[in-house]
Amino acid sequence: MIVGSHRRYLKSPAWYLKFCQSFCHQLYDSTVETHAKMTTADASPKLQQLVQDVLQRDDSTRILGTAGLTVVLLVWVYYHFLATPDLSFLPRAGKAPGLFGLGINDVKRDFAKNGTKIINEGYRKNKNGMFLVQTLNVERVVLSPKYIEEINSKVPEGTLDMVEGLRERLLSAQTNLDVVFRSPLHIDVCKDQLTRNLHHLIGPLNDEANHTLSRLIPHKVELKAYDTMVGIITKNASRMFGGTTISRNEEWLKSAADYSMDVVSVAVKLRPYPAFMRPLIYPFLGGSKILDHHLHVAKKTFSHIFAERLALKDTDEKPVDMLQWLADSARGSDRNPDVLAHNMLFMALASVHTSSATIIHVLFDLCANPEFMEQLRQDVQQAVDESGWTLAAIAKMKKVDSFMKESQRMNQAVLTRPLKFEDGTTLPVGTYITMPSHAVATDPDIYSNPETFDGFRFYDKRMSSKTEANRHQFATTGPESLAFGQGKTACPGRFFAASNIKVVLANLLLNYDISFPPGQTERPKNLHKGGLVRPDPRQTLIFTPRK
Numbered sequence: 422m423i424v425g426s427h428r429r430y431l432k433s434p435a436w437y438l439k440f441c442q443s444f445c446h447q448l449y450d451s452t453v454e455t456h457a458k459m460t461t462a463d464a465s466p467k468l469q470q471l472v473q474d475v476l477q478r479d480d481s482t483r484i485l486g487t488a489g490l491t492v493v494l495l496v497w498v499y500y501h502f503l504a505t506p507d508l509s510f511l512p513r514a515g516k517a518p519g520l521f522g523l524g525i526n527d528v529k530r531d532f533a534k535n536g537t538k539i540i541n542e543g544y545r546k547n548k549n550g551m552f553l554v555q556t557l558n559v560e561r562v563v564l565s566p567k568y569i570e571e572i573n574s575k576v577p578e579g580t581l582d583m584v585e586g587l588r589e590r591l592l593s594a595q596t597n598l599d600v601v602f603r604s605p606l607h608i609d610v611c612k613d614q615l616t617r618n619l620h621h622l623i624g625p626l627n628d629e630a631n632h633t634l635s636r637l638i639p640h641k642v643e644l645k646a647y648d649t650m651v652g653i654i655t656k657n658a659s660r661m662f663g664g665t666t667i668s669r670n671e672e673w674l675k676s677a678a679d680y681s682m683d684v685v686s687v688a689v690k691l692r693p694y695p696a697f698m699r700p701l702i703y704p705f706l707g708g709s710k711i712l713d714h715h716l717h718v719a720k721k722t723f724s725h726i727f728a729e730r731l732a733l734k735d736t737d738e739k740p741v742d743m744l745q746w747l748a749d750s751a752r753g754s755d756r757n758p759d760v761l762a763h764n765m766l767f768m769a770l771a772s773v774h775t776s777s778a779t780i781i782h783v784l785f786d787l788c789a790n791p792e793f794m795e796q797l798r799q800d801v802q803q804a805v806d807e808s809g810w811t812l813a814a815i816a817k818m819k820k821v822d823s824f825m826k827e828s829q830r831m832n833q834a835v836l837t838r839p840l841k842f843e844d845g846t847t848l849p850v851g852t853y854i855t856m857p858s859h860a861v862a863t864d865p866d867i868y869s870n871p872e873t874f875d876g877f878r879f880y881d882k883r884m885s886s887k888t889e890a891n892r893h894q895f896a897t898t899g900p901e902s903l904a905f906g907q908g909k910t911a912c913p914g915r916f917f918a919a920s921n922i923k924v925v926l927a928n929l930l931l932n933y934d935i936s937f938p939p940g941q942t943e944r945p946k947n948l949h950k951g952g953l954v955r956p957d958p959r960q961t962l963i964f965t966p967r968k
């Protein structure tokens with residue numbers, strides 16, 4: 422029935438897609454039943470039917486069908502028996518898939534719904550060890566933060582693959598992000614030039630925030646927080662990418678704001694298919710055209726600029742922006758304007774929604790705790806009065822920094838980005854490891870009254886002694902603070918993220934009163950899915966310009 426309809430399905434992409442889906446579901450359903458009936462030695466009727474259907478076709482279809490089925494079965498066997506590391510010796514949190522991964526979709530559905538609870542329970546039971554959990558994509562080993570020190574100091578360089586987890590999450594082989602991930606260029610420029618040049622960026626970031634806010638919110642208005650902040654952050658990030666030419670380019674801004682959601686949405690649609698079928702399916706997904714469009718916009722926006730920037734000599738005066746840092750650092754096949762344009766799309770993916778979600782959480786926490794508003798405003802005013810819009814002023818905004826960190830602590834994703842652990846005494850090659858950032862952030866052994874929002878929790882810690890003064894900052898990472906990942910593999914853009922969010926927040930505080938709509942006093946509940954946490958995109962805020 423299925424393989425026989427092969428040629429007919431091939432006539433139209435939609436039919437072909439349906440064919441692939443039904444083939445997989447048939448195979449999946451059949452194998453589930455085969456497993457359930459293994460003890461009766463009775464093969465699944467659906468699987469039998471599938472094989473019968475193939476055998477009853479004419480010769481050529483039969484040969485093709487049989488060959489196809491054999492390949493599918495071999496790949497499936499490889500995938501479940503040989504390609505997955507054996508982690509069965511570890512304790513597990515949440516439901517376990519059946520033998521050979523059967524019933525895995527139910528387990529994933531359960532994780533989508535109860536991910537936070539599952540991880541938190543796993544952490545409580547295995548605080549000083551590690552446990553296994555089936556997440557929405559792969560199985561991950563969740564490590565106690567006590568391993569951080571050991572990983573950072575003893576694991577040899579190159580053992581942890583920083584990109585592999587992201588590759589898996591974004592299915593980069595199909596969504597074309599492998600062009601970016603095949604080299605560490607995007608990580609290196611963030612770690613090095615972006616962070617080193619922060620002091621050049623504060624003035625332009627402030628200018629951009631002013632420009633946007635004066636046009637977007639000239640009078641009292643109620644706006645959706647999510648859309649508004651994504652718009653402001655995309656413009657500010659784009660100002661750092663390439664000055665006002667980029668930050669005022671509406672076509673690019675739209676792609677930069679939408680790209681990460683669109684990539685994730687394609688990855689979500691592709692994931693149910695076995696890896697070997699994804700390249701066949703991808704071109705027929707609606708989302709693939711949208712990703713092509715974003716890439717087209719990125720090339721149209723950046724490729725001609727990269728061609729000029731690559732030609733600049735070291736003796737030339739060079740702009741201080743992401744375009745130039747990428748051009749200067751690119752080697753080998755990365756020295757290609759189109760490849761660099763693709764890198765810019767990734768920069769948008771890494772920076773826009775992460776920073777937007779952070780500032781939205783901060784605003785929700787501010788509106789729910791308005792008693793902090795005036796003190797934060799004074800913190801900003803004093804720093805700017807003393808040092809102008811400079812990096813020094815940003816560093817002086819310690820109360821704002823503390824409020825941001827407390828908001829991040831309370832609204833943390835459950836899992837940080839996973840890493841591939843290549844050696845070690847316990848975990849086999851190919852294991853995805855991760856840290857339980859939400860469970861740690863709400864652990865009463867680490868934070869007193871963890872359920873209480875205390876905007877100056879980290880400020881008070883910094884003020885408590887000289888040795889603590891430079892710790893507990895928004896961009897500081899450590900076993901107690903996992904939102905940016907850890908150690909050598911921590912987010913390389915976090916210092917820029919901290920400064921940019923502070924600049925935007927400081928401008929909002931100085932120029933507006935911000936509140937929930939009348940009658941609302943509590944922040945909206947976060948949306949949880951599969952261990953990820955999002956601020957509610959439906960929530961509106963009222964912005965009232967201050968005299």
Ligand code: HEM
Nearest residue numbers: 583584771772775776779838905906907910911912914918
């Ligand atoms: C509040 C905002 C942000 C948060 C919460 C955040 C969080 C993270 C996390 C958790 C990781 C993975 C670290 C790990 O492997 O343990 C990461 C990686 C990364 N982030 Fe950020 N990030 C933010 C903003 C930014 C910004 C503004 C940039 C660039 C301008 C950036 C660039 C990157 C890059 C290049 C990577 C490495 C990606 C790779 O492995 O290929 N991030 N970030």
